[in-house]
Amino acid sequence: MHKLNINKVAMNILTKKSKWATINIIGIAIAFASVLFVSAYTIKELSFDNFHSKADQIYRINIDEPGRVGFMENIDDVNSASLHSYYTESLLDNFPEVKNMTYLSHTFNLNLKVNEEIHSLENSFYTDHTFFELFDFKLLKGNRSTALNNPYEIILSKTAAIQYFGDIDIIGKEVKVKGEFDSNNGQTFTVTGIFDEFPDNSHMAPDVLLSINFEESNNSIGYPYTYLHFENETNPNHFIKSLNKYWKKNVAEGELAPTFQLINIRDIHLQSHKKDELGTNGNMNTLWVLIFGAVIILLIAMINYYNLNSVQLHSDLNNLKIKIINGASLINLSSSQLKKSALQIIASILIGTIITLHFDYFIDFQISISKHIILFLYVAIGFIIGFGILGLLPLITNNITANLSQKKEEGSKKFVISLIGQFVLSIAALTLTIVIHKQITFTKDFHPGKNKETIIAIKNFPYAAIQNFDLLKENVLKHPEINYFSATMMPPGMSGEFEYSFEMEGIEKKTENRITINSVDQDFFKLFEIQPLAGNLNLQKGSNFAWESSAIIPYEEISNKRLAELEPIHHSFKEQYILNETALKKLGFKNPQDVIGKQFKFNFRASNFFKRGEIVAVIKDLHYADMFSHETAEVIGLKQIFNGTYLAKFNPKNKAEALNKLNEEWNKLFPNYPMKYDFLNDIYAKLYRNQYNEMRTLTLFAILSILLSIMGMYALSSYSIQHKTKEIGIRKANGASSIEIMREIIGEYSIWVALAFVIACPIAYYAASDWLESFAYKINLSWWIFALSGVIAILIAIITVSWQTWNAARKDPVYALKNE
Structure with a gap:
């Protein structure tokens, strides 16, 4: 008599109490979708690099404060994920707790020649044979233990192999790898492996790895990412203290020892946000915001579900009393309520699953039920149990069977x-x-540049582009679709950290007085529509490449001889310097007008490079980098050889045509090096x-x-x-x-x-x-x-x-x- 027909329950939910049921189902569905999606995303973010068997003992070494040691003076970055191999080449000899180590170093402007077809290598790195000793990445073809044992061996991702060769069965094939300074046809590399795509929860994801003998490279590989494998009992904190002490002890008088940091490989993705990271890392703040949002949704859905079940209980009070009088027990009523709840919750889970599949519109993460089936089952079971119990609480807490005659609170x-x-x-x-x-x-609005969608930044270009900047600029500006073409030292989103001592009129000369150098082309401020606080930004053209390439030679006798030959064509050049507001304050001035016309000079290691010149303008802080760190005090000069990023501003009405024209001019001068560019708005969007x-x-x-x-x-x-x-x-x-x-x-x-x-x-x-x-x-x-x-x-x-x-x-x- 008291057994519940499941069909009647379903019809009751869908008809008589459809309003309450609909609200319950929608609420639980939204909560289920939120919890499932956030749980899957959180698990993925927390799982980065956990798949390596040695992950507990693998650390990346970062530079915290730059050193000024020997030839390394002034060329380190502050707070960088990469550091010069000069600092780490003796680690294995001097620190027995370092069991093994490997490097990953960006390649620049390499071309790969396959069957007479030339490809520009993207996302490629130099490394050595220890790479696969530390990391557990899977090889589809080749032998992990020997794949990079010898110099001039290359392994490719499956995608890269198909792109360059059309096949992955290419072990033993030879390719030519040519850098822009190679005078011959390039170096022959042998394909020794094909690796599967790196997992999407890896902080590194190269397409090509090339072997190199780091000991024989004479520090020519630049600034690699350095990974250390420690012995099991090693305390990383003790090691880094020992390393910092080692450098303090071994620097010469007048030199400054760098300081280093360690970070476990599993923490890099969420906790490391240094300069030159391998990619855009995640952020713990993002996880907490997502969890905060999902918890709010879940709590509100639970409150609603409890309240609406209480409302239904009070609405059905007379019917419940009749059932109890006719012999129904609390167990019978609870069983009926559980079945009603189960139908609502199951319907909610089905709807919530569909909602979850569309959350990727809001965050770059696609959930797959087949991939996350275990998590799906855990969350589904949790919801069935949790909301099932929640649906019973009004019945139990109101103690209907014991209080038949008591009038319940209404409203x-x-x-x-x-x-x-x-x-x-x-x-x-x-x-x-x-x-x-x-x-x-x-x-x-914080960063420079109006209409950022019409400004592009070109970076990672060949050295030939620096040599031929004047010609490139002249050719580009012939096209009316291109309003400005200029250059700067650093790409948008980054700030220079190269500090030098200086001499300035009215400032006492002290070797510890140091300030950051930046460099731009004369039209940089026009491109960004920047007005001076004082002085004039109608700048003369800076020194040309021929003069700079001679002046930068640190040997005065050779430099002076070459500069004397260039004097007839360069005698009118005058050094010009621009200060930002932070530099003005650092130098002790309040009024920008007070520094205009004062003499300034950087004490550069090549004494001819920065001539004594006038401060011609003071500008507001550019805020060219990110908003996470305070503006650096900068003195800006005009040095073509320092400019590693080119900028172009288009006419908004002819943006597509302008880009085509720029590409054409670029390819005429540098046919083997495709132009790599990003729009300014995209750069800052990626930054945030x-x-x-x-x-x-x-x-x-x-x-x-x-x-x-x-x-x-x-x-x-x-x-x-x-x-x-x-x-x-x-x-x-x-x-x-x-x-x-x-x-x-x-x-x-x-x-x-x-x-x-x-x-x-x-x-x-x-x-x-x-x-x-x-x-x-x-x-x-x-x-x-x-x-x-x-x-x-x-x-x-x-x-x-x-x-x-x-x-x-x-x-x-x-x-x-x-x-x-």
Whole structure:
């Protein structure tokens, strides 16, 4: 008699109680999708480089503070992921705790010749035979233990092999690898391996690896990423202290020892954000924002589910009492409730799964149910058990069987705390979303360059491009579609950290006085539409390549001889220097006009290179790099040989045509080196990729949390108004107007939301302040941000409640009293 027919339960859910069931199903579906997606993304982010069997003992060594040691003076980067092999070549001999080590060094401007076809190598690195001794990457073809044993061996990814050869069965084949300075046809390399694509949870993902004997390379491989494999009992903290002491002890008088850091390979992706990282790493802040959003969604869905089940319980109280009188036990009622809950939860899981598959629009991560089947089952089972128990709580806590004659509290007042809790979470999420939106908008206007979508940066070009910059610029500017063509030392998003001592008129000469050097082309400031704070930016052309390549020679006798030969064509050149605001303050000046015309000179190791010249202008800080670190004090000169990035600005109406013309001119001069460029807006978007992900996902979660809160408020207000039908009828019969009744009910809900706003403000302020902490330049947390969130929440509450209140208030009081 008391057994429940599952079909009847389903029909009951879909018909009689469809409003409550729909709200429950939508809420649980959204929560399931959020929890599943965030769990999968978090597991993936935390799993980076865990697949290496030696991961516990593998560390990358980073440079923290640069040294000035011998020939290394002034050429180290601060806080860099890569460092010169000069510092690590003796590690195995001097530190027995280092069991093994390997390098990964960027190649630059290499061409690969296969069957007379020339390819420009992208994403390729030099390494040595120890690479596969440390790392567990899989080889599809070839022998891991011998693949890179000898110099001039090459292994390729499966994708690269198919791209260059059309096949992966190429072991033993020979290819020519030619650098731009090779006078012959290049070096012959032998293919010794094909590796599978590196896992997507690897912080490194090269396409080509070339072997090189680092000991015989005479430090010519530049700045590699250096990985150390320690003995099992090694304490990394003790090692790095010993290494830093070693360098302090072994530097000569007047030299400065560098300082180093270690980071475990598994921590690189989420915790390392240094210069020259192998890729754009993730961020723990992003994970916390995602988890914060998913938890809010889950809590609101749980509150709604509990409240709506309580509402249904009170609505069905008379029916339940009849069942109990007829012999139904709490177990019978609980079984019926569990079956109802199970149907709703299963339907929610199916809908939530579909929703999850579309979350990749908001963050660059595609979930696959087949790949994440175990996680899917865990989350699904957790939801079935958790929401199943939650659905039983109203039945158990109200103790229906023991309180048949007791009149239960009606209306929505018993749900006030949970309703306030929902809106506290929603308002906090909404406030943090507004803060992130404002900060991201701030980044767009913070960096130089109007119409960033019309400016491109060209980098990683051959040395021949530096030699022929003047010719390239002349040819490019013949096309009216291209407004400006200029150059600078560093690519957008990066700052120079090369410091030199200097001499300046009016400043006491001290060797410890050092300042960062930057270099630009004369049209750099015009391209970015930068106006001076003082002085003039109508700059003369700087020194040319021929003069600079002679002046940079550190041997004065040779340099002077060559410069004397160039004097007739270069005698009119005058050195010009520009200061940024931070440099002005560092030098002790307040008024920019006070430094104009003063003499300045860098004490460069090649004494002829930087001539004494005038400070011709002071500019505002460029903010050319990121917003995570403070602006560097810079003195900007005009040195063509230093400029490693070219910039072009197009006419917005002819952007595509301008790009084609630029490509044509580039290929005429450098046919073997394709032009590699990025639009300025894309560069900065990539720089703030994690923050954009946080903005998009938290916006989504804020919208979803508000939607769930609206549904919860709608259901509770419906229930409340239904139980106030008699009260409304009596008041109308006594002369109360519909507006007065509406004002009272809406006012009640508005007070609850206002209270939620008061509670949410300090929570939101703390969360927003913590999120902004990583920025050196950030927005102010203005009062209106919090006020806006509160106004939005109260308006939502008013709109949600108003329609139902109006419908109830305008009914004939006779009808209301009759139905009661």
